[in-house]
Amino acid sequence: MATKSMGDIEKIKKKLNVLIVDDDPLNLIIHEKIIEAIGGISQTANNGEEAVIIHRDGGSSFDLILMDKEMPERDGVSTTKKLREMEVKSMIVGVTSLADNEEERRAFMEAGLNHCLAKPLTKDKIIPLINQLMDA
Amino acid sequence: MDSLAAQLQMQYRNYILSLYQQGFLDDQFTELKSLQDDGSPDFVAEVLSLFFDDCVKLVGNMARALDQTGTVDFSQVGASVHQLKDSSSSVGAKRVKGLCITFKELCEAKNYEGCVRCLQQVDIEYKTLKAKLLDMFMFEKQIVQAGGIIPQVDIN
Numbered sequence: 627m628a629t630k631s632m633g634d635i636e637k638i639k640k641k642l643n644v645l646i647v648d649d650d651p652l653n654l655i656i657h658e659k660i661i662e663a664i665g666g667i668s669q670t671a672n673n674g675e676e677a678v679i680i681h682r683d684g685g686s687s688f689d690l691i692l693m694d695k696e697m698p699e700r701d702g703v704s705t706t707k708k709l710r711e712m713e714v715k716s717m718i719v720g721v722t723s724l725a726d727n728e729e730e731r732r733a734f735m736e737a738g739l740n741h742c743l744a745k746p747l748t749k750d751k752i753i754p755l756i757n758q759l760m761d762a
Numbered sequence: 763m764d765s766l767a768a769q770l771q772m773q774y775r776n777y778i779l780s781l782y783q784q785g786f787l788d789d790q791f792t793e794l795k796s797l798q799d800d801g802s803p804d805f806v807a808e809v810l811s812l813f814f815d816d817c818v819k820l821v822g823n824m825a826r827a828l829d830q831t832g833t834v835d836f837s838q839v840g841a842s843v844h845q846l847k848d849s850s851s852s853v854g855a856k857r858v859k860g861l862c863i864t865f866k867e868l869c870e871a872k873n874y875e876g877c878v879r880c881l882q883q884v885d886i887e888y889k890t891l892k893a894k895l896l897d898m899f900m901f902e903k904q905i906v907q908a909g910g911i912i913p914q915v916d917i918n
Contacts, residue, residue: 652812652849659797659805723848746852748793 642666642756643687647677647705648694648721653745657692657721660749664756666690673697674705681714689759691718692747695726695734703737710738717759719743767910774901778915781898786891791854792917810895813853817888820846824881828874839877840869846884857887 644666646657654670661668669686671677674697680686691709695702706718720734720742731742743751781787798805823842828834847862849855861884868876902912 650845650849652809652816652852655809655812656794656797656852659802663797663799723844745848746790746793746854748790749796 642689642759644668645671645677645680645686645688645691645716647671647674647691647697647702649673649697650694653694653721653747657747660747660752664749664753666756674700674702674708677705678708678712681709681712688716690755691716692721693718693739694721695723695730703734706734706737706739717741717755719755721745721747764909767905767908770901770905770908771910771913774898774905775913775915777898777901779917781894782917785856785860786894788854788856788859790851794853807899809853813849813855814888814892816846816849817858817892820849821881821885821888824884828877828881834872834874834877836869836872836877840866843869850888855888855891858884858891861887 642661642665644661646654646661646668648654648657648670649672654672658668658670666689669680669688671680674693676699677691677693678700691714693702693706697705700708702720706720709716709718717740718738720731720739722731722734722742722744726734726744735742741755782791794806794809802808820842824839827839827842843862843865847859847866850858850862861880865877865880865884868880905912
């Protein structure tokens, strides 16, 4: 992948592969579209347990995982910890609600996130992280 | 360009601007519009349909939680308010989001009368927004039928 300047997305040779983990259909459809708009491809998981199963069964490899915090079955904190225990190396970005306090965000980060973003997600919030991935 | 299409386009621009100026919509709605393309021409409509389904479900949950005889579980009400706040934030429904912020505070204060009043306002507000956005889609249809293209509206 080429090195990018901040905010400058050009055609990339390899499509960014993203896993979107969220129980809210509204968020899933929006986040999928954002990833598509910036030139990536995405797969979705409706909760943390599905995300763990995807990694365990499929041996899948993602460049980026967008992880919602509040989910049934297995929440974002627990899922992130589990994926890091499974030695998943993907960039994991937590997606938090505006109502989450500093302590909750810190706990989420400490679970193994690379970054945390507050909803609602936009292209402008995601692009700097993509640039970082490309520069790595 | 046909004068009818041009006239409709101008009315459409003014209508969209008014939705932002009156606080119904914010920048997140602009973001949604920017994601719509030829490959997904109904993207915004699809997203809004999910949002309004959420509104019906969550307002119903809040009403049932507040209608309990005996002690009201304000944390249960608050959980639905939190979800609606997130949903409204995701689509740019500014007034609905603002009401949810107030509603959350009332839940935390266990203010029953305040919560009931706020629920009524939320109900009115999302239905008002729905009607206004239906008008917006109607405008778009009329523009296309008149042979015009739907203009991009610069809200800044």
